[in-house]
Amino acid sequence: MGWRGEGRGEERGSRCVFAEMSSTHLSGGKVNISRIQDHARKHLFALLDKIDGTKDIVTDGALGSVMGLVANKPMLKEHNIKTIFHLHPGQLPNSNSENIVFIIRPQLRFIDHVADNVHNEVKRSRKDFHIFFVPRVTFLCKKRLEDRGVLGNFEGNLEELPWHLFPFDNDLVSMEIPTTFKEFHLESDPTTLHQAAQGLLSLQSLYGIIPRVTGIGPAAQKVFDFLKRLSLEQSSCQNPSSSSIAPSQIDQVIILDRSVDLLTPLATQLTYEGLIDEIFGIQNNTVKLPAEHFSSSNDNTPYTADTKDIILNSGEELFAEIRDKNFSAVGPALSRKARQISNQFEERHGDKTVQEMKLFVSRLPSMMANKQSLAYHTTIAELVKKVTDTHQFLEALQTEQELMNGIDTDKAHPFIEDCIDRKEPLIKVLRLVCMQALTNSGLRSKVLEYYKREILQTYGFHHALTLCNLEQVGLLRLQQNQRPYTVLRKALKLTVEDNDEASPTDISYVHSVYAPLSIRLVQHLVRPNGSRALQDVIGLLPSPAFDELQTSPSGSALPVPPSDSPKVVLVFFVGGCTFAEISALRFLSQQEVSDTNVEFLIGTTKLINGSSFIQSLSEPLDHQ
Template sequence: MSGSVFLNNIQFVPSLNEMRETIRDKFREKMKKITGRKEIILDPKSVGSLGLMIDITIMKECGIQKFLYLKDNLPPLEKYTNRIFFIPPKLLLIKTLTNYLQKVKKFTKKEEIERYEEIKKENHYLFLYPRKTILCDEILEEDGVYDLITVDDFDLGIIPFETDVLTLELDSDFRKYRMNDISSLYYITTSLLNLQKHVGKIPEIKWIGEKSKFVAEMLKKHQEETENQNQNQNAKKSEIDSLIIFDRKTDMITPLVTQINYEGLINEVFVIKNTYVELPAKWLDFNKEKEEKSQLEDNKEQQQPVVKTDPNKRQKYVLNSTDLLFTEIRDRNMGEVGAILNSKAKEISKEYGTRFEPNQSISSLRKFVQKLPHLQDQHFSLSVHIKMTQEILAITSKPHFSDRMENELALLAGEITDANEYIENLINKQDKIQSVFRILCLQSLILNGLKQKDFDFFRKEIVQVYGHKYIFSLYNLQKFGILKLSESKSNFPQIRKIFNLINFDFDKSDDHVYSVFSGYAPISVRIIQQAFEPGWESIKNQLFLLENSSFGTIYNVSKKELIEMEEKRKKTKVVLVFFIGGVTHAEISGLRLLEKDQGNKFHYVIATTKIIDGAYVSKSFIDPLVF
């Protein structure tokens, strides 16, 4: 199957296809300036997002002959070669780089002095993506290697994961987000300005939350300055009708809830990175699996050992809309996936059952043969999704998972006053600290804090069982306000009722918003649903029940122009929703399902700083020195 993540048939925002080509052209231009033999050094953990925009074919086209991963023991640089480091500005990566450059600088043997002079004359290049930071420059200076390398940045911008999903994939964004570091807000602003160079000026910007307000006002300011400088230039007609900027802190509850849509559960169980999931290699090798089964049968009587694929070997599998089966089931509740896969298996079996008869025409034979690759692709996809589903069901059927789900949903529905007994059991069993923080913080947010005795008890238990190193994590959780003492009554019962968040009797086969969390409709999706119908202004008293719920609208065109646009626009309004602080797969699915609920009057394109889940959020509060 195709590994391409970006489709050409973008219906609503065709100019998004230009973005990748612009980045590729920029890469070609940078590489063109570096003459001679080239080798590129990449970060294995971050190469995925880079590869979505600039694949290995483009790199080879630009004269890159060797690909290496950044590590402590890089081989010596070959003569007449340019070594290009293409990495994110992470402290550990920069320190690994400076260690390498210091080794280059410390040639001491007489026979190596001449070699060192050759290396100094050859170029080392450092391209930092998404942007260069002052800290990186300072580290290179302090370690005495700044003169050995040419430093530049390479802004990847907003990366299209899907036709309706864009992301900046800022790995450290949530840590910076909770620390109120506004540097990422400037980068978000720049990225949205660059996006508008492709899709046109977005006429309407709605924002909710303080960080969203900051970005919206920065966008307005930059756009006004640009317009003053280019008064005579004709503006491109916008392909996006409205931008909603959503501050994650307005709804911190949803990311902590366990996702039950198919794609969300794949992420919970396997972890999806840059649209790829790592699966056992034998799952993706039909021939090998058949060979092992055949060998097993042949050797049963002789009791000979079977040579099997290494069970620990993993292989990447792409999860995007090039996989038609995945597109059909990704947003569905997990309870419905098995029936759909069973139906697909019957369809494919029926297609394979069609046999070519000797008396049929050559044209009929050609049509039959042409169908085979498509059937093989479908069969392969079905096989992979069946195996993933079996693995997911094996996990979700266990008490460890069902108990967590039961307690989460009971807290959300107000069926229990707390999950203290469940949390205490997790601690006693020494479950993952991220899992403990996840449910503890969910309870704190729903109840608007913990009682003093509960707060003290859990803090004491966590430190005793997991160690004093987690004192800083507890401090971080308190500082951000995600774990706190109860000071006033919770607004959540009112929020739950007003926004119609809970319905355990929904029809799973009806693709409803409730399905993504098995009965809970995400607060974020409900807020976005109300943005235009009836509009936030008309429900402002209800919105003020939420944390960080200040909101507003900024217009980049006159009222008259806006009315004209509304009149000329086709039935569907294209809305770009940008989540500052991350968005979950379940929320993305929820917005897709919302389109159907709203009669396809709106099409949502989701953009974010990063795709996240509860484990990611919980881990971001743990001091990095712990890991």
């Protein structure tokens, strides 16, 4: 099968590369996330099996890489898939497969690429064309296919593939749609919010109706409104006699609109996984790192040109242990692991019985895997440390922490001015300027205009649209009479000093001094009568806030789980969440001394960091 491109993965006609992922780790939580994978896989294979003969798949870049979370290469080969290609305009690569299957999101630019491919392919071969829209087809897409003269090529072969959520880990699912925040808050387009509601509905079909729905923010309310409507439509199609309702495996969902907490994604993440994402970028559980830092080995980790693809999920014991730690605690953890592995190998030198030697030999593969894992993460930690030890990183971090503590937020910041003078990456500058605007509850008109003028003169006037977008969604704003951040910081203890990063007692460890507002809200909402503690501050957050109980299709109350068992709460972020926020939720789940007794699941429209969040609101120079 052709899975590995000769060059970079996004070159024209390149074959789609995605890392092999074991799925055993998905069933490790209280809620079996592997059922989501099974559900997605079943839908894919059902559609593929309707097509006779050999097949090539052509998919847009984002879906191509995320397909590895649904099905691996051997599985796809069993269903007559020969090759997977990235979707590009122009001509498809040569292939002797009998069918071309396009799997794409319903976006008009992808339709134009598909039309190009079909027009070019019919000139040189006789193949059947099929198209699967994820998660559904739209009227505009069908109209564009017709306008481009290729709708007839898909007659009887146009399908919908209802992939709403992708399983990333045993406590994490994501829609992987990067445009949700921009589409709703900038363009007033609720399309992806409807898809989010469909995702929640699919979770309810797998794990039971979620009894309690809590939410904050306009996007959260919109998602819940869609969910209620979809649930009503679904129940009207069901047989009332088959309405025996089992207790839901999820007790509550908290839907958070990203607009409720715009500051957290801008702050530099200081957990191990968060820093890997900040520095190198994590896509679909995989990080691409410079291959020269890793000695050649017998493992089958994919190489692409000069990079090595390393999979990051809880299926690897060491990564599961260190991923959520503050980076300052990672070095000591790796040292302890090295001593432990060394001691295990030293056991072979002692006097052993035959039975003991057999036991040692049986453990050897696992020990070798642990040794390789340690070598990988030691190298990754060294690569991260090279960045975090630099003067530029430390000075930027100090500036962030000063802003979050309300220091020098009311005037142009010298470090931000220096960054502009040095023409540092614009994304870095915009993150800091937006952080200052948020922590100061808006910038004075003189300061805001100064920043905008300096940015446009230094980086180019074509960035005016991006600045306008940031203003429209509230990331850049003029100073208000109210000081919401100051009140929230004090009332919810958003900045915490002297939190031991090696043995933390508060979620603020994920940013060293700052506790994510989003997770502090969750922390209160899951406590008994916790919403009362928020009454004094809820008016400072984007409205509305709601807390409702769902009922069974017949209108009766849903079964209540035993009070002594841990409550399972799904926190669903509409507009994206960071790895630091996920680490903070895991930290809360693991606290033994707690009045909550909660296990968290995390759902999101996209896994983001500050750079990708700002990038999603930026206007590209080309609009292809």
